[in-house]
Amino acid sequence: MREVYIIGVGMTKFGRLPEKTLAELGREAVWNAIRDAGINPKKIQAGYCGNVQGISLWGVFGSGQVVLWEVGIKEIPIMNIENACASGATAFREAWLGVAAGLYDMAVAFGVEKTFVRKGAMIDIGKGFFENRMGNNMPGEFALRAKRHMHEFGTTTEQLAKISVKNHHNGCLNPYSQFQKEFTVEEVINSSMVADPLTVLSSCPNSDGAAAAILTSRSVAKKHCKKPVRIAASVLRTGSHKNDRNLAVFDVELQAAKEAYDMSGYGPEDIDLCECHDPFTIAELMHYEGLGFCKIGEGGRLIDQGEVEIGGRIPFNPGGGLLSNGHPVGASGMRQIVEIVWQLRGEAGRRQVENPRIGLAQIMGGGIEMDVAAEAIHILARD
């Protein structure tokens, strides 16, 4: 398979955007990526769209076609991918595969979602599952994980809260982020309880938004792009409860991270920044461990010692994460890719990590009942 490069990225601001349709959000992100790449959109030979709730919330099937029709891209193969929170990352992976295989010379991958329907509404896409019907929704799942992690490793509510404080701080440096407000540890801990120990400010909001990337072969990238970013690894994996449902460890992530490091030839010591899946504070802390930046159980130390801040040893979510950007489900995985590309090109403004060469994007989708449905890891590198 061929090496694949990203030559353009773009996104919308994330947030509550009732004035914009799903098609308009997607169009804005895709056009921004096309302009960033400086290409003629007619060069794009395939489109992959990550979307979860287009049909269920808005009566829109074929989100990818709807968006690209608005961009003026027609006739090519267009596919819509659903993999829960990992939908955008999975669309990106399939676009990578198409270009890597040589089936397409250029493809656009994007994620788009409108999840905000009304204040206080929770995403309700799991009612077909037994555990959901028994009351175990997403906040409940991550609260169980948090409680178990605290029990096994002594992780504290303060440590979890510091992750929210950090990500909201980073979000203030990111003009695309939904939240633009600093919070203190006390404010996070004392905000309304959602599922003990997770409060409102320990949780990501429902949001609208879209993000996109243009992928192409090495030869095209090297000819047309000053700062191409190489896709060094693309890994997708489903969980298996191999660890006997030990909720304090993402077993699937240990395997997926190993695969991604093997595929890229890099190790955790080579990674300069991470964008990870932080729908709740505990998730980010578990990813410090799952991705190999510390031993299992030591995540709390990383946030205490500032290692995951911008300027620290391994900045996590310099873009603000889901906690600050919000979580348009199908778009979040693509937003991470966009942020890493901006960081690797040195275009991340006030939240710029110092001279990064390699970045890692991690996102997962799915719930407890059948473990994690989709763990996606991408490693991107500046040559």
Next chain:
Amino acid sequence: MREVYIIGVGMTKFGRLPEKTLAELGREAVWNAIRDAGINPKKIQAGYCGNVQGISLWGVFGSGQVVLWEVGIKEIPIMNIENACASGATAFREAWLGVAAGLYDMAVAFGVEKTFVRKGAMIDIGKGFFENRMGNNMPGEFALRAKRHMHEFGTTTEQLAKISVKNHHNGCLNPYSQFQKEFTVEEVINSSMVADPLTVLSSCPNSDGAAAAILTSRSVAKKHCKKPVRIAASVLRTGSHKNDRNLAVFDVELQAAKEAYDMSGYGPEDIDLCECHDPFTIAELMHYEGLGFCKIGEGGRLIDQGEVEIGGRIPFNPGGGLLSNGHPVGASGMRQIVEIVWQLRGEAGRRQVENPRIGLAQIMGGGIEMDVAAEAIHILARD
């Protein structure tokens, strides 16, 4: 890219199956395909699932993971694909791509859907579209096409009705088909009007069902399978209203068919049978023309002269089509693949076409507003 072969297929009976969940339907089809291939399911390295309404009707996201979890297939990459009626065919295409690229040595593609919610309910997944809100649902769209075809080419209601008669006849020969009843031309014409000139018996029903195929490389297929079926072409294309919205011609299909014939090295004269998208009678007639089996406007002659019957020059929908099998949206494209594999292997029982060597599967998804969202054509060949 490598040549890819199908070494096993399986499906459920299609119909109203309220006693079976989406997971159970998918499991049955995938297990049937695994048993047919005679492989250890642990050999499967990726899963692609076509599904449209899992979230909107049943609150089940990650249908592919849910199904494969029940089969006992975990840890591997699993992706869910939505492309309206072409979802199953698109899942199959992506699995083909993964094996062709060499990323996977063996993959399972399947489609699964439960659309039957109550008698008389129509599939309502397009309410986000302007033309749908103005009243133009799927029966309306195809009725417009029928009226235009009749106006331009003199096609008659009798000719359209004969397609329903033929497909219901073929369905009686297919134990997997929802309908097992013969109808006369008069009965089709005199059944309740849905959208003039299309009656209830000119339309496919909502149904539940699943279908699956195991794909692998040439070397594995030749070693482990007595009757491997080669994927000679996989084409996916989005429409563009290039023909100025001439509703009597599927312009996108003329392009897609040309691509598929070019890719396979075969022409219409080489094709021994077709499974095509016949949600309404007019659709099948237009596919006679769009796929190149007669000139534009001459479709009526093919049905009048019996050329599209089993035993005719080019049997269309020997399995009974959507008109007889029903239309579990995400599964129909995969059912076509299964039927063609059975036909090419000589295992189609009473509906067997005589010694076929090459079969073509065509399905399309999407509506008028942005033309056809996805036209998928696969050509399968017995070596």
